Amino acid sequence: MNRHNPDFSSILKELGLKETPKRRAILEILAAEPGFLSPEELWRTLKARFATIGLPTVYRNLGELADGGVISTIIHPNRHLYYYFCTRVNGHHHHFICTSCRRVEDIPECSVSAMEGEIIARNGGAITSHIVQLNGLCSDCLAGVTE
Amino acid sequence: MNRHNPDFSSILKELGLKETPKRRAILEILAAEPGFLSPEELWRTLKARFATIGLPTVYRNLGELADGGVISTIIHPNRHLYYYFCTRVNGHHHHFICTSCRRVEDIPECSVSAMEGEIIARNGGAITSHIVQLNGLCSDCLAGVTE
DNA sequence: CTACATGCAAAGGCTTTGCATTGTG
DNA sequence: CACAATGCAAAGCCTTTGCATGTAG
Numbered sequence: 001m002n003r004h005n006p007d008f009s010s011i012l013k014e015l016g017l018k019e020t021p022k023r024r025a026i027l028e029i030l031a032a033e034p035g036f037l038s039p040e041e042l043w044r045t046l047k048a049r050f051a052t053i054g055l056p057t058v059y060r061n062l063g064e065l066a067d068g069g070v071i072s073t074i075i076h077p078n079r080h081l082y083y084y085f086c087t088r089v090n091g092h093h094h095h096f097i098c099t100s101c102r103r104v105e106d107i108p109e110c111s112v113s114a115m116e117g118e119i120i121a122r123n124g125g126a127i128t129s130h131i132v133q134l135n136g137l138c139s140d141c142l143a144g145v146t147e
Numbered sequence: 148m149n150r151h152n153p154d155f156s157s158i159l160k161e162l163g164l165k166e167t168p169k170r171r172a173i174l175e176i177l178a179a180e181p182g183f184l185s186p187e188e189l190w191r192t193l194k195a196r197f198a199t200i201g202l203p204t205v206y207r208n209l210g211e212l213a214d215g216g217v218i219s220t221i222i223h224p225n226r227h228l229y230y231y232f233c234t235r236v237n238g239h240h241h242h243f244i245c246t247s248c249r250r251v252e253d254i255p256e257c258s259v260s261a262m263e264g265e266i267i268a269r270n271g272g273a274i275t276s277h278i279v280q281l282n283g284l285c286s287d288c289l290a291g292v293t294e
Numbered sequence: 295c296t297a298c299a300t301g302c303a304a305a306g307g308c309t310t311t312g313c314a315t316t317g318t319g
Numbered sequence: 320c321a322c323a324a325t326g327c328a329a330a331g332c333c334t335t336t337g338c339a340t341g342t343a344g
Contacts (some may be wrong), residue, residue: 017298017299018297018298018299018342018343018344019343019344020298020299020300020342020343022299022300023299039333039334040333052300052301052302053300053301054300054301054302055333055334056300056301056302056334056335056336057299057300057301059333059334059335060299060300060335061299063226073222073226075220075222075228079210079220079228079309080333081222081226123285123286124285124286124289125284125285125286125287125288125289126284126289137272137273138270138271138272139270139271139272141272142271142272142273164323164324165317165318165319165322165323165324166318166319167317167318167323167324167325169324169325170324186308186309187308199325199326199327200325200326201325201326201327202308202309203309203310203311203325203326203327204324204325204326206308206309206310207310207324207325208324226334227308
């Protein structure tokens with residue numbers, strides 16, 4: 001049940017979404033993609049399998065899946081939102097994003113949770129979610145740049 | 148030189164931008180605003196001072212200032228980008244965002260820098276920037292909800 | 295069988311661009 | 320005085336909506 005073989009059926013059931021071939025394909029493509037995709041990039045990939053699939057279907061599904069926390073977004077430097085698959089682990093999504101090759105690497109463990117505790121202790125309130133987006137160059141791209 | 152009285156002249160000079168009344172007003176409004184503003188909200192505020200200011204001017208300035216790191220963006224739940232002033236401290240911007248009253252609170256110190264070190268040590272590569280966005284309810288709004 | 299999902303076409307609305315004009319350094 | 324900034328109008332493009340049709344549970 002790793003990122004390349006998640007239980008899509010259970011995920012969709014949990015979100016109250018029907019398991020259609022296209023919805024499933026969207027999850028499969030995003031889960032198999034090591035980087036992030038724009039709605040249109042995803043759409044182009046989907047058209048190889050479903051000749052008639054429309055862009056509105058892609059947008060509708062991305063919205064539902066993002067609301068459900070199965071996929072997440074990043075702010076691309078071009079100020080558009082891109083999407084990537086993320087297994088939910090206590091609602092925490094931490095990723096390192098290579099701005100060159102677009103690879104998204106999971107950050108398995110981080111100290112933001114501890115930080116949250118301190119913030120609540122100091123200011124009160126409640127934190128419902130957080131976005132941690134680290135932008136940079138992965139080791140491969142860094143090597144390419146300096147070669 | 149706190150967030151309510153930053154040296155706008157120096158900031159603009161450093162970015163190579165001319166100090167026009169409108170550009171200065173944009174910085175002033177964002178710096179005085181405890182929350183985040185959409186381009187159009189900012190524009191409406193600006194029109195009180197400059198009757199003829201156009202929305203393109205707002206967008207152009209937001210882009211330049213965001214590129215310069217003087218202001219930053221958050222992903223609103225409505226999937227649009229909102230802007231807020233942020234003094235640059237080593238290029239790190241950490242904020243707690245109240246999704247109810249929109250207040251943006253600085254997180255003065257956090258552990259993401261340490262996390263970055265660990266990530267680089269493990270995976271290699273380089274991190275050029277990071278976005279840490281904590282969503283939740285500030286103490287006031289939490290009190291309002293539970294009252 | 296009923297409610298959800300999708301296609302298609304169209305509308306909507308946020309952002310950007312071009313160009314003439316104004317203003318800063 | 321040269322170049323950046325702005326206003327205005329228009330174009331562009333991403334995203335959403337409406338409605339009829341198809342499909343999962």
